[in-house]
Amino acid sequence: MNVGDRVRLMSGREEGIITRILDNNIVEVAIDNDFTIPVARREVVVIAPEEAKFLRNDAPQPAARKEPAAPVLATKGIYLALVHQSEELLAVTVVNNTDYDVLFTSGEDRNNIYRGLQNDKLAPKATRVITHYHLKDFEKWPSIVVQFLQHRNGAPSLFEPVTKKVQFKAASFYKSKKTAPILNKEAYLFQLDTKPTVVDTDKIKEQLAETAAPKDNYKLQAPEHEVDLHIEKLTEDYQGMSNSAMLKKQLEHFQDALDRAMASNMHEIVFIHGTGNGVLRKEIQKILSKTVGIKYFEDAKKEKFGYGATLVRLR
The missing domain is CATH 2.30.30 (SH3 type barrels.)
Incomplete structure (x- = not known):
C-alpha cells in the first residue's frame, strides 16, 4: 500500500x-x-x-472528445511534475528522465519552516510520487524543496549535488502545463536540473592531502615553570580595562599555560595570581578542580610567594 x-x-x-x-x-x-x-x-x-x-465499463460510455495532446518533452532532465489524479487532486511527482541514477530528498518549506517528505533512489527513466495537493488550496501550498545527486557506476565524471526550490505562483503555474516525460501525461512541469556541474577531482585530492598532512611547521612550546598572571605582565594597555575584562584576560592566559603544560608532560607548574580580593585565585582553583589530569594543587611556597601563588601537580 x-x-x-x-x-x-x-x-x-x-x-x-x-x-x-x-x-x-x-x-x-x-x-x-x-x-x-x-x-x-x-x-x-x-x-x-x-x-x-x-468491471467498471458495464454501461456504455460516451465517446470522449479528442483534444490535441501537448508535445512530449524529448529533452533529458530531472523534473517536478504535478499530475492530475482527478480534476481537483494533483500528484506531486519527481521524474528522472536521465541516464543516471538520482539520489534525492524532498520536503516542504512553509514560512521558512522545513518538513521532510520522502527520499529515494530513482533509476533512469523512473518516477516517484512524493505528496498530493488539492487545487482548491492552491494559495496555501508550500514551496517544494528537492535535493538530488546524479550518479552512474563507471561514469567518468563526479557531479555536484543540487538543491532546487519550487515556489508556486498562479501567474506562471497554469502556463507550465506540458506533457511530462516518462509519465506521458499532461502535467504542470518544472525542470529541476540544468547542465550538471562536474566536480574537480584533482582539487578534492589536494584538499584531502592538505587535511591529512602533518603540520611540520608547528612545535608545541612548554610554558615557564612559574606563570605570572598579574595583569601588568600580560598587557600594557590595561588602564582602561574593566575588572571583568582583566579577569577574562588572566583566565585565558592561565588556561593556555595549563593546556600547554599538560600537553608537554610537565610534572608541575606554579601560577602567580597575587592575593588581592581572591577572585582570580578562586576561579583558578575552580577550573583546576574540574580538570582531568590534575594530580593535586595547593598553595605554593609561602616563604617565596606568600599566599599569592598556586602549585599544580600534573599526572
Missing part, C-alpha cells in the same frame, strides 16, 4: 486515493478527490487496475 494507490473503504462504497502515509497503521485518503480523511489501513483495500479496467 503506497501513496497514489486507489483504495475502497471496507465500511462502504466510497473510493479514494492515498495521499499520505501517516504512520504504520493510518493512511490519509482523498475521498472523491474532494476531502481527505485519516483511515486505518485495515479499513481500506487497494483496487487492482484490472478491476477498474474490466
